[in-house]
Amino acid sequence: MPFSRRLSRLLHAGLLSCSAMLLSAAPLARASDILIGQSAELSGEASAKDNVEGAEAYFRAVNARGGVNGSKIRLISLDDKRDPKLAVENTKTLIDDKNVIALFSYRSTPTVQAVLPMVQERKIPLVGPITGAAALRKPGNDYVYNLRASYADEAAKIVQQIGTMGISRVAVFFQEDAFGKEVRDHFETAIKSQKMTEVASASFNRQDMQVAPAVAKIAAAEPQAVLMACTPKGCALFIRAMRARGSHPQFIAVSNVNGQEFFTELASECRGVAISQVVPHPTNIGVAVVNEFQASRKGMESPPPVNFAAMEGFLNAKLLVEGLKRAGPNPTSAKLAAALDSFRDLDLGGVRVGFSPQERAGPRFVELTVLTEDCKVRR
Numbered sequence: 001m002p003f004s005r006r007l008s009r010l011l012h013a014g015l016l017s018c019s020a021m022l023l024s025a026a027p028l029a030r031a032s033d034i035l036i037g038q039s040a041e042l043s044g045e046a047s048a049k050d051n052v053e054g055a056e057a058y059f060r061a062v063n064a065r066g067g068v069n070g071s072k073i074r075l076i077s078l079d080d081k082r083d084p085k086l087a088v089e090n091t092k093t094l095i096d097d098k099n100v101i102a103l104f105s106y107r108s109t110p111t112v113q114a115v116l117p118m119v120q121e122r123k124i125p126l127v128g129p130i131t132g133a134a135a136l137r138k139p140g141n142d143y144v145y146n147l148r149a150s151y152a153d154e155a156a157k158i159v160q161q162i163g164t165m166g167i168s169r170v171a172v173f174f175q176e177d178a179f180g181k182e183v184r185d186h187f188e189t190a191i192k193s194q195k196m197t198e199v200a201s202a203s204f205n206r207q208d209m210q211v212a213p214a215v216a217k218i219a220a221a222e223p224q225a226v227l228m229a230c231t232p233k234g235c236a237l238f239i240r241a242m243r244a245r246g247s248h249p250q251f252i253a254v255s256n257v258n259g260q261e262f263f264t265e266l267a268s269e270c271r272g273v274a275i276s277q278v279v280p281h282p283t284n285i286g287v288a289v290v291n292e293f294q295a296s297r298k299g300m301e302s303p304p305p306v307n308f309a310a311m312e313g314f315l316n317a318k319l320l321v322e323g324l325k326r327a328g329p330n331p332t333s334a335k336l337a338a339a340l341d342s343f344r345d346l347d348l349g350g351v352r353v354g355f356s357p358q359e360r361a362g363p364r365f366v367e368l369t370v371l372t373e374d375c376k377v378r379r
Helices: 003-030 048-066 084-097 107-123 151-165 178-193 210-223 232-242 260-269 287-296 310-328 332-342
Strands: 034-040 073-079 102-104 169-175 198-202 225-229 250-253 274-277 367-371
Touching: 034 048, 034 084, 034 107, 048 073, 048 250, 048 287, 048 310, 073 287, 084 107, 084 210, 084 332, 102 310, 151 169, 151 178, 151 225, 151 250, 151 274, 151 367, 169 178, 178 198, 178 225, 198 210, 210 232, 225 232, 232 260, 287 367, 310 332
Parallel strands: 034 073, 034 102, 169 198, 169 225, 225 250, 250 274
Antiparallel strands: 274 367
């Protein structure tokens, strides 16, 4: 064989070999990434999209500064469509196939409750779940780290607040699932403790969104206020139908309605609707972490929205990163859990949190906000 042809073949083989080495090296370059997993409703009317965008804004800022202990954070988010069965399947995929070291900001009571047994069995931290469910705060849930008040806290604050307004006749509107029933129970406990009168209670099915029967029952009872535990669309449909009927009580929803979907569905009916909040107002620059959130948006082509959902995602991401910093290089699930448990009075920038192996309930901050005519949230 002519020398030139042999040389050409050798060079070709060498190039192929080098290419193979480069390709095989690519995953090694990514091996240092810290993989975090999330299963949440990413499509549909109760989407966690704003929460994710807020979290990603913080992770991007951290990665731009070199990451955590030299490693970049990568969030792997899977859509569970708020289906508990799919949430369990996604979680198995994240742990077994994606090798994540932590689960992050799962949203919705039914799906989070469905994965709790796996969280305990695999001993993998679940950081910042976006639900105030009591099940996440019970003894024995050793790997759940909450950064929001419970629904019991929200219900107590709402009822206490309306009591100062002279309201005594209230109704409860809730959806037929674990979330709706739990918040209903908390409302009823708070109502009794404040010696108010519950004049009506009615529910709806999230699958068909038929709120008319509940509207008829509650409107007929003529409450001064309606306390609501429902999806953004369910709450909005109910409020619009009540007002169309000529019924105008004070409407108050718990924090899960936060997000653009609620405001879009309410349209021209925003004025006066109240919402309880579990994180600082995203424009309150008197709070250090809010300034940090605002700064992270600058220069971004598609910044996260300035709302409570994005603010909560940002805060959850900051808590996780603080845990990763303390976990040291090459963090594992066990190292991260130990790091989070070591926080006694961690200041996230105006939001303080403390955990221990016996207590992971997180802050109990709750404040009420009200919507303006153009759907802006005011304290």
